[in-house]
Amino acid sequence: MKCSLLFACFAVILVLSLKPSNALKKMEVNLGQSQMLKCDMSYHHEINWIRMDDQAKPKTLMVMGLKNDGAMSVAWNFNDSHFEGCVVDRFIGLRIYQVSESDLATYFCAASHNKRMEFGEGIRLQTPEKLTQHGQDEGLFSSSGEKFHSHVIIAVALSCGMLLMVVTLIGVHIKTQKRQI
Incomplete structure (x- = not known):
């Protein structure tokens, strides 16, 4: 007994x-300024950038990769005046021009290879006000404060x-x- x-x-x-899980990293951004996100997946595969917010279904923003000569190849871009593909520290990145309220969401990069997708670490964009309002560690509650x-x-x-x-x-x-x- x-x-x-x-x-x-x-x-x-x-x-x-x-x-x-620490699969989601929080990043502080200022509205109106540009922000660069880095994908932690290999640049040898085609990279998809996906945005998820609390009110809408996931949306593919960009599909890109590197050509054999190392140049960036963008296969598809949802809004080329707002999003740009780039290379950051030997990783493929996503640059967001003039961050707006609608950009405050969670971003994932996904590498597609042989009809399989593998997702990287999620990045949650938040303004400094929202970070202090919710706190860095949300404790027992989710970001909405409703669920354990x-x-x-x-x-x-x-x-x-x-x-x-x-x-x-x-x-x-x-x-x-x-x-x-």
Whole structure:
């Protein structure tokens, strides 16, 4: 029984210590200025830049790659007066000219190779005001402030299950000891 209680405590501590994925990086931007995003995927593949905001479905902004001679090749650009492909530190990047409110979203780059897409780290563009309003670490709440992170829900469910199991074991132990007397 002590082993079960110890296991339950260990499981609760383990699950509560989990943190949300760091697959999303926050970047501070100033409205009206240009901003460059760097893709952490290999430039040997075709790169897709995708924007996701809270109200709309994901949108492909640009498809690009490098030619054999190292020159940038843009296969498609949603708005070539606002977005430009570039090379940054041997990685393919996306330059956004004059960042506006509609650009405050999450951006992903994805490398397509042999009919397969692999996504890079997400970058969330936010103004300094929004960063201080939400904080760098949002704690238990999502950016909307409405939902718990999934690891907290899992921890609560596991804790309740373990508690129920321990109470049941104690009850069975007490009943069997009374019968033996």
